[in-house]
Amino acid sequence: MSLWFLVALPLVVGGALLVGGRRADRFAAVTATATAAATVVLAVLTAVQRPAVSATYLDGIAFALRVDGLSAVMVVVVAVVLLAVLVFAAGEFDDREARARFFGLMLLFSGAMLVTVTATTLLALLMAWEVMGAASYALIGYWWREPRRATSGTIAFLTTRGGDLGLYLAAGAALAGGLGGLELAGLSGLPDGWRDVVSASLVVAAFGKSAQLPFSFWLSRAMDGPSPVSALLHSATMVAAGAYLLVRLEPLLAATPWAATVVAWGGALTALLLGAVAVAQTDLKQLLAASTCAQVGFMVLAAGAGGAAAGAGHLVTHAVTKSLLFLCAGAWLTAIGSKQLPVLRGAARRFPVVGVAFTVGAAALAGVPPLSLWVTKDHVLANALHDSAPLYLVGLAAAVLSAAYATRAVVLVWSPSIPDAVPEEQGTGTVNLWQRVPLPVLAVGAVALGVVVVPSVWGGFADVVLDGSDVAPAWWELVLSGALALLAAGTTAVVTRRRGDLRVGEGLQAWFGLERLARALVYRPMLAGADRLARFDDRAVAGSVQATAAVGAAFARVVDARAEWSVDRAVRAVADGFRALGRLARRPQTGQLHHYYAQAVVALAALAVLLLLIGRR
Numbered sequence: 001m002s003l004w005f006l007v008a009l010p011l012v013v014g015g016a017l018l019v020g021g022r023r024a025d026r027f028a029a030v031t032a033t034a035t036a037a038a039t040v041v042l043a044v045l046t047a048v049q050r051p052a053v054s055a056t057y058l059d060g061i062a063f064a065l066r067v068d069g070l071s072a073v074m075v076v077v078v079a080v081v082l083l084a085v086l087v088f089a090a091g092e093f094d095d096r097e098a099r100a101r102f103f104g105l106m107l108l109f110s111g112a113m114l115v116t117v118t119a120t121t122l123l124a125l126l127m128a129w130e131v132m133g134a135a136s137y138a139l140i141g142y143w144w145r146e147p148r149r150a151t152s153g154t155i156a157f158l159t160t161r162g163g164d165l166g167l168y169l170a171a172g173a174a175l176a177g178g179l180g181g182l183e184l185a186g187l188s189g190l191p192d193g194w195r196d197v198v199s200a201s202l203v204v205a206a207f208g209k210s211a212q213l214p215f216s217f218w219l220s221r222a223m224d225g226p227s228p229v230s231a232l233l234h235s236a237t238m239v240a241a242g243a244y245l246l247v248r249l250e251p252l253l254a255a256t257p258w259a260a261t262v263v264a265w266g267g268a269l270t271a272l273l274l275g276a277v278a279v280a281q282t283d284l285k286q287l288l289a290a291s292t293c294a295q296v297g298f299m300v301l302a303a304g305a306g307g308a309a310a311g312a313g314h315l316v317t318h319a320v321t322k323s324l325l326f327l328c329a330g331a332w333l334t335a336i337g338s339k340q341l342p343v344l345r346g347a348a349r350r351f352p353v354v355g356v357a358f359t360v361g362a363a364a365l366a367g368v369p370p371l372s373l374w375v376t377k378d379h380v381l382a383n384a385l386h387d388s389a390p391l392y393l394v395g396l397a398a399a400v401l402s403a404a405y406a407t408r409a410v411v412l413v414w415s416p417s418i419p420d421a422v423p424e425e426q427g428t429g430t431v432n433l434w435q436r437v438p439l440p441v442l443a444v445g446a447v448a449l450g451v452v453v454v455p456s457v458w459g460g461f462a463d464v465v466l467d468g469s470d471v472a473p474a475w476w477e478l479v480l481s482g483a484l485a486l487l488a489a490g491t492t493a494v495v496t497r498r499r500g501d502l503r504v505g506e507g508l509q510a511w512f513g514l515e516r517l518a519r520a521l522v523y524r525p526m527l528a529g530a531d532r533l534a535r536f537d538d539r540a541v542a543g544s545v546q547a548t549a550a551v552g553a554a555f556a557r558v559v560d561a562r563a564e565w566s567v568d569r570a571v572r573a574v575a576d577g578f579r580a581l582g583r584l585a586r587r588p589q590t591g592q593l594h595h596y597y598a599q600a601v602v603a604l605a606a607l608a609v610l611l612l613l614i615g616r617r
Contacts, residue, residue, distance in 0.1 A: 002042060002045050002049060003046050003053050003065055003066075003067060005042055006039065006114060007115050008111070009035060009042065010082075010110045010111035010114070011111035011112070013031065013035045013104075014035075014103075014105065014108035014109075015108060016104075017100045017107070018100070018105065018108070021098075021101070024100035024104075025097075028100040028102075029089070029093070030090075032086050032104075032106065033087055036079070036086045039079045039083070039110070039114075040079040043076045046072070047072035047073070048072075049067070050066075050068065050072065051067055052066035052067070052120075057123055060181055061181055063123055063124045063127070064119070064123075064183075065115065065118040069465045070247070070466065071118045073316060074315075075117060077316050077319050078110060079110075080320075081232060081235060081236040081237075081319055082110045084327070084438035085106070085323060085327070086103065087438050088231070088327050088330065088331075088435050088438050089103070091433065091434025091435040092226070093226075102142060105138050105139050106228070106229075108135050109131075109135035109139065109232070109237065110237065111131075112128045112135065113237045113238070115127070115131075116132065116245075117244060120183060120184055120185065121184065122167070122170065122174060122184065125245075126167050130164070132241065133157060133164060136160070136222075136233055137153050137157035139226075139229045139233065140224065140229060141153025142225055142229065143226075148224060149224045152222065152223075153221075155217075155218060156219075156222045159215055159218035160208050162208060163204050163205050163207060163208015164208065166201035166203070166208070169197070170197070170201035173190075173194050173197040174186075176194060177190040177191055178190070184248065185251075187249065188251040188255040196256060198252070199256040199259040200259065202249060203262060206243070207300075208242070209239070209242035210241070210242030210243050210293075210296045210299075211292070211296065212266055212270045213266065214518075216511065217511050219234065219290075220515070222234065223286055226330070227285070227327065227331075227334075228330060230326045230330070231330065234289065234326065235318070235319045235321075235326060236315075236319030236323060239292055240296065240315050244315065246300055246304070247299065247303045249303075250303055250306065253303060253304060254306060260305075263300055263303055263304030264300075264305045264384070264387060264391055265304070267296075267301035267303070267304060268384070268395050270296070271294045271298050271394075271395060271398035272294075272297075272394050272395075274291070274294040274297065275401030275405065276401060277511050278291040278405040279405045279408065279502065279508070280504035280508035281405075282340060282342065282509065283340055283341070284339045284340070284344060284409065285329055287405060288326055290405075291405055291406070292322060294401070295402070297398065298311075298380045298395065298398070299311040299380070301391070301395060302383055304387075305380075305386070305387040306386075306471075308470075309466050310379035310380045310383050312465045313375075313458075313461060313465075314380055316376075317372035317375075317446070317452075318373065320372070320445040320446050320449060321361050321364045321365055321442075324442035324443055327442070328354050328357055328361065330435075331354045331431045331435045331439070332354060333427075334427065334428055334435070335427050335429060336350075337424060337425040337426050341409070341412045341413075342418060342421050342501075343421040343422070343423050343424075345413065345415045345416065345417045345418050346414075346415065346416055347417075353440070354431055354436070356443070357440060358409075359414075360446055361446055362406040363406070364446040364447070365402060366402055366407055366488075367399055367402055367403055368403070368482070368485055369485070369486075370453055371447060371450045372446055372448075374450070374478075374481065374485065375453040379458070379472065379473060381395045381473065381477065382474070383471045396480075396484070400484050400485070400488045402485075403488035403492070404488050404491075407488070407489040407492040407493050408496050408501075410493075412496065412501065453478075458472070
């Protein structure tokens with residue numbers, strides 16, 4: 001029952017807050033935070049107990065959930081990050097905001113994510129996947145009265161929705177291939193052909209949700225949502241969901257060799273190219289968004305290279321680190337009124353608690369030894385090296401870029417402020433207690449998770465997550481990546497200080513023009529096709545219907561003018577004939593007896609003559 005309570009609690013409370021509307025605003029923050037705290041407790045209990053539950057949905061198909069080693073880690077991470085983010089959000093949203101709607105959606109989204117990481121059938125996964133997509137659309141477009149924010153929510157929703165269709169195709173192919181129960185564990189055993197279709201469909205769905213190339217641009221648009229939304233959705237939940245799915249389905253990828261290769265290289269190229277995009281950003285949230293795509297690329301690379309434990313480890317450390325960085329960016333946005341790096345110069349000095357926390361998180365993101373992402377990233381790269389040397393080199397280059405963009409952000413926020421830098425909006429000038437509380441906790445987590453560098457600790461983690469099978473990095477790999485991270489960080493710091501900032505091309509700042517490309521290659525052709533189909537419907541389909549109606553109306557008029565008139569005349573003639581016969585029949589009826597005798601004599605005489613004529617023949 002603990003697993004049912006774990007997923008039901010945030011879903012039910014979130015739904016109740018949404019139904020309550022503005023009337024529930026007064027107690028929404030407290031209720032949501034208490035619910036998140038209870039969810040953490042339930043997550044720990046289920047991680048220890050490892051329960052499994054199931055409910056029949058259709059004959060042979062169940063809505064089934066189970067907590068195993070991998071999902072045990074994930075439910076705890078999701079719950080902890082949710083609590084930290086909601087504590088921060090309690091201090092960000094004032095009485096003017098629709099707090100019940102915000103906190104309700106956050107809980108609803110988190111409940112769906114908990115179902116996602118514990119689902120054992122495609123049915124349960126599909127249901128949770130859909131709820132996550134709908135809730136993310138509403139959260140990104142939370143300030144829907146501003147046209148750009150509403151449009152950003154729509155773009156993010158439609159892009160991920162396009163990828164989500166892969167799940168439906170995968171479910172259909174699994175059923176056609178004989179997997180009647182739609183169990184995730186049975187996908188790798190599907191027959192050839194159907195297994196290929198399922199693999200391709202799930203890869204598309206995972207890449208879309210995790211903002212991997214070519215779907216990455218939606219995450220840039222998602223930065224128009226509130227900062228707590230970015231801290232939750234783009235650290236441990238929505239963006240990580242696709243990577244988690246690929247890690248979970250690593251046996252399917254291994255059984256479909258081409259799929260494993262595509263996934264590994266897709267993740268590696270995303271890590272490299274989006275790392276370059278992150279270096280070029282002048283907007284702090286855009287920098288963090290691009291770095292999220294890049295870091296999730298490492299998780300995807302691990303899944304493709306067969307390093308499921310490495311991918312899961314990187315997911316955990318990145319979740320803690322990136323939620324910390326997004327919350328720091330949100331604190332500065334609230335206090336200063338800007339997320340532009342030129343305006344944020346000196347922000348770390350003005351708000352030292354936020355500045356120190358941000359520096360710790362950025363150092364972990366850079367892969368600086370002995371912090372957490374240095375270790376997990378090297379485990380990913382070790383699996384890449386075991387699979388392919390070129391794959392390892394691309395991943396190593398992406399790791400160097402991680403150090404560059406993280407260091408650049410740190411140098412700029414600690415640099416002296418620019419007097420003429422104008423923020424986009426009016427800031428509060430303070431970072432309140434609710435916003436400060438979760439930052440040191442997450443910073444300590446980002447540092448403490450570096451303990452996985454100890455082989456016995458990592459071995460224990462791998463045993464919990466999977467079966468302990470993992471490729472460990474050699475000592476020289478750890479030394480090499482750490483040295484490159486320090487070298488890249490030092491070089492970036494020197495160049496940034498001397499030049500004031502790095503000068504990078506506009507193409508990278510615009511995310512390679514991926515959104516414009518999607519509009520040109522997908523949106524506009526689809527819109528033009530829809531327009532042509534609409535014209536065809538108006539002219540051909542609707543025209544044929546209207547022509548048929550016109551012919552029918554003309555035929556009816558002809559019938560009314562000719563045939564109906566002839567029939568009416570015939571009926572009237574028959575009636576006139578019978579009327580005349582009636583008048584003739586009334587004439588002998590005089591009422592005088594001698595007339596009747598005369599008529600009888602005439603009738604008898606006529607009868608006699610008729611008989612004589614018949615008798616002669």
